[in-house]
Amino acid sequence: MTDHDASEIFDVVVVGGGPAGAIAAADLAASGRRVLLLDKAGRIKPCGGAIPPRLIRDFAIPDALLVARIRCARMVAPSACSVDMPVGDGFVGMVDREHFDPYLRERAALAGADLRDGLFERISRESAGLATVHYRSGKGGEEHRVQARLVVGADGATSTVGRAEIPGHARMRQVFAYHEIVRRPAETGHDGARCDVYYQGRLSPDFYAWIFPHGETVSVGTGSARKGFSLRSAIRDLRADTGLDACETIRREGAPLPLKPLRRWDNGRDVLLAGDAAGVVAPASGEGIYYAMLGGRLAAEAAGAFLATGDARALAQARKRFMRLHGRVFWILGMMQWVWYRSDTLRERFVSICKDKDVQQLTWDAYMNKELVRAKPAAHARIFFKDLAHLFRWVSP
Incomplete structure (x- = not known):
């Protein structure tokens, strides 16, 4: 000293x-x-690296730090059925x-x-x-x-x-997150302007897995609070399923996240x-x-x-x-995770809900601007009753 x-x-x-x-x-x-x-x-x-426009504005983030601009999110159900959620006007920035x-x-x-x-x-x-x-x-x-x-x-x-x-x-309380940054060869066919989010119990029993583009690289990750669940094995399976298993692994990172x-x-x-x-x-x-x-x-x-x-x-x-x-x-997001992430049956219905245009618009409005959208009470009411219908299985996924 x-x-x-x-x-x-x-x-x-x-x-x-x-x-x-x-x-x-x-x-x-x-x-x-x-x-x-x-x-x-x-x-x-370890981080997918998504930043909303509100952050870019409020903290004056220069364009040079954005490794990708996301125009769509693809939600993938346990059945492998997927739903695309276009961002609409604007984009979500990605950083490494x-x-x-x-x-x-x-x-x-x-x-x-x-x-x-x-x-x-x-x-x-x-x-x-x-x-x-x-x-x-x-x-x-x-x-x-x-x-x-x-x-x-x-x-x-x-x-x-x-x-x-x-x-x-x-x-x-924490969830442990793990991801691998891999090089993205052009022949994989992965869309550099789309984030893929996997709601599948085999990849995460209580959270989700992801493939997020970072320009010349890709973040392939997952998370779980369940002890004994192998995050590395889940990522190995996800990479094999999506043609990323042969790609060069640049680095591996893991860390706990608070709940x-x-x-x-x-x-x-x-x-x-x-x-x-x-x-x-x-x-x-x-x-x-x-x-x-x-x-x-x-x-x-x-x-x-x-x-x-x-x-x-x-x-x-x-x-x-x-x-x-x-x-x-x-609070709302916590309730959503508790309700929909508990089983593959519920995850399938959750992804199905994401087809709804009201859900998509309100989700992106809230995410991009970091404010709850209160100006559309009719849309909120429609979403509430659709959620109930899926939760109690009154409709098919």
């Missing part, structure tokens, strides 16, 4: 340089705060986290954040009003200490910060969580990039209020504002 480390004092130390941490660090640094962003180098999160996350970290550094390769270890409290952050420069590297008025934990679903500081974090937002994101003192660490991955869809970046921004705003006033109650505003904006959507 170097002698000068303990004398370094930051307003905020952000642990984790994924989308949530990078945005929090960038926003705080841009507002004039002294920020340290710690990130463990070399890790790439190998390049997307470093861009966001570099943007934080350009805003003034001190970006360091560091492995967070623990927090101690040796001075009034300051937390001491202990970290190592790489695995097995030298230990360092810095002090901060606030620590933002954006270090993933198994957050070391969260487990140490937020009661109940270790009991967070619902935590009830508390702060310790009421000097720690606030963001992103996966706070549990903000959408149920049913597994979408996390937009919600992580929004959570990072809300964490930065709550942190700014805390730093300005010294009132730790300001930290709770991050979760309150997030849930006010998206809590209802998360």
Whole structure:
């Protein structure tokens, strides 16, 4: 440990340089705060990489980061019957986290954040009003200490910060995601503007599998919370079924994803969580990039209020504002996953529902703009009764 480390004092130390941490660090640094962003180098999160237009607008994502533009989603049932859901006007952007996350970290550094390769270890409290952050420069590297008025934990679903500081974090329910990035030869015939989503129990007993185009590569992935289910075997089968088994495998990645937002994101003192660490991955869809970046921004705003006033109650505003904006959507998606993902019979009916034009339009409207569409009550009513008809098997799939 170097002698000068303990004398370094930051307003905020952000642990984790994924989308949530990078945005929090960038926003705080841009507002004039002294920020340290710690990130463990070399890790790439498994992710389909879809980002909606709302994210591209709100966070000024340059076109150069988009590896594909999606115009359609194909939903594949257990019977192998499929339903195409055209996006309509506009597109869904696709990014590769190998390049997307470093861009966001570099943007934080350009805003003034001190970006360091560091492995967070623990927090101690040796001075009034300051937390001491202990970290190592790489695995097995030298230990360092810095002090901060606030620590933002954006270090993933198994957050070391969260487990140490937020009661109940270790009991967070999770689904484990795994994907393989493969090279996409032209002769496979896969549409570079279409995402394929597989609702088949053999590929995931409680979630879904996917094939998402990334330009010259493809993300082939799946997820499950069921212990003992072989994600690698499922991906091997999916690649064989779709002609991707002979393609070069560029990398393999796996990580846990949270299933619902935590009830508390702060310790009421000097720690606030963001992103996966706070549990903000959408149920049913597994979408996390937009919600992580929004959570990072809300964490930065709550942190700014805390730093300005010294009132730790300001930290709770991050979760309150997030849930006010998206809590209802998360509840609906959670119910949808619980109802429709339980068996192949139900999954078959779920895919059949996706044929409905009302379902398609409202789904894309909500996804693209991240707002529930309230202006079409008749369409909502029609969807509700169609859902009931499929659930109680009053109609055939």
